[in-house]
Amino acid sequence: MNNPGIGARDMVLVLGATGFIGSRLIPELRAKGIQIRMLVRNPDKVAELIKGDSGITAVKGDLLTGEGLSEALLGIQSAYYLVHSMGGRSIFQNKEYADKDRTAAELFIKAADVSGLRRVIYLGALGEKSEDLSEHLQSRAEIAHILSSGKTAATILRAAIIIGAGGASFEMLRYLVERLPVMVCPKWIDTKIEPIALRDVLKYLVGCLFDARTEGQSFDIGGSEILTYREMMQQYAEARGIGSRLIFRVPFLTPLLSAYWVDFVTPIPSGVAHPLIEGLKNEVICKDHRIDGIIPIDKTPFKEAVRIAFSEETDGPGISGF
Ligand SMILES: NC(=O)c1ccc[n+]([C@@H]2O[C@H](COP(=O)([O-])OP(=O)(O)OC[C@H]3O[C@@H](n4cnc5c(N)ncnc54)[C@H](OP(=O)(O)O)[C@@H]3O)[C@@H](O)[C@H]2O)c1
Numbered sequence: 001m002n003n004p005g006i007g008a009r010d011m012v013l014v015l016g017a018t019g020f021i022g023s024r025l026i027p028e029l030r031a032k033g034i035q036i037r038m039l040v041r042n043p044d045k046v047a048e049l050i051k052g053d054s055g056i057t058a059v060k061g062d063l064l065t066g067e068g069l070s071e072a073l074l075g076i077q078s079a080y081y082l083v084h085s086m087g088g089r090s091i092f093q094n095k096e097y098a099d100k101d102r103t104a105a106e107l108f109i110k111a112a113d114v115s116g117l118r119r120v121i122y123l124g125a126l127g128e129k130s131e132d133l134s135e136h137l138q139s140r141a142e143i144a145h146i147l148s149s150g151k152t153a154a155t156i157l158r159a160a161i162i163i164g165a166g167g168a169s170f171e172m173l174r175y176l177v178e179r180l181p182v183m184v185c186p187k188w189i190d191t192k193i194e195p196i197a198l199r200d201v202l203k204y205l206v207g208c209l210f211d212a213r214t215e216g217q218s219f220d221i222g223g224s225e226i227l228t229y230r231e232m233m234q235q236y237a238e239a240r241g242i243g244s245r246l247i248f249r250v251p252f253l254t255p256l257l258s259a260y261w262v263d264f265v266t267p268i269p270s271g272v273a274h275p276l277i278e279g280l281k282n283e284v285i286c287k288d289h290r291i292d293g294i295i296p297i298d299k300t301p302f303k304e305a306v307r308i309a310f311s312e313e314t315d316g317p318g319i320s321g322f
Pocket of ligand 1: 168
């Protein structure tokens with residue numbers, strides 16, 4: 001079923017347009033003829049995204065204060081919510097990311113109710129409710145709940161690690177495997193995870209916009225394999241042709257210790273790396289596969305996703321955006 005509410009000349013609002021997912025989604029939407037409006041904190045960042053395309057415009061604003069929101073939502077029927085507040089170089093700098101994300105989502109949904117926004121599509125995270133669920137994964141679920149609480153029909157897509165150049169979790173994996181032929185890891189090394197290729201995520205994000213059956217629904221999206229982190233690291237090394245890695249599991253490494261260790265080996269800011277590492281203890285696999293019946297896609301195998309990420313990013317491990 002196509003979405004009668006969306007036409008090729010409609011304008012869609014993208015929140016988080018300067019991020020890993022947002023910046024890759026915009027060209028996909030433009031290829032479908034969709035006009036884009038972005039709400040951005042720093043308009044200097046978007047010249048590269050716009051590249052003289054008159055179909056993309058930017059409104060300066062900030063979800064944390066609500067600045068620019070009503071202007072950004074004016075005349076908009078559909079929006080993508082691709083935002084989170086993790087960041088900062090120090091672990092102490094960003095203790096409040098969950099509070100910030102809650103404030104941003106609440107301000108957004110309030111403004112959306114006033115503007116009459118018809119639908120919002122949010123990319124959140126897999127992970128089942130439990131006492132053990134990490135703060136980051138709890139926060140992602142809370143945002144899904146807030147975005148579903150207004151008059152706007154919310155579509156929630158829940159994913160685990162996204163394999164694509166520039167994604168924080170992928171870059172963490174890539175630095176660790178590229179730099180360390182021998183690794184000593186805590187028990188999270190054997191946690192199960194369902195990685196998904198960036199291009200598959202983009203297909204689902206675009207597909208949802210064009211299919212009204214996805215309105216007001218939450219879907220799990222995943223790849224073609226369920227792997228442990230250990231298997232993911234080995235398959236990454238195989239895809240890159242850098243030989244297998246020796247990985248030892250030890251009982252004494254706490255999440256905090258492994259976070260410090262990741263700080264030492266990778267350039268990922270601690271404010272991002274620490275919440276992500278805490279979440280490695282949680283199994284993140286798809287529990288529901290209804291999306292396959294609505295947006296059927298040929299899922300990209302993990303190794304192929306790694307190869308694609310590399311073909312897109314040629315200047316060695318890491319990405320300058322961090
Ligand atoms: N990356 C993954 O592997 C992965 C996996 C599963 C789910 N997801 C989900 O995908 C979504 C997008 O993540 P991402 O990886 O693309 O993140 P990202 O690269 O860190 O981008 C975050 C975006 O949010 C914007 N932002 C943050 N605070 C803002 C505020 N107060 N006002 C306006 N914009 C603000 C940032 O803008 P600035 O440029 O101004 O900082 C940036 O554009 C998130 O919901 C995340 O949970 C990601």
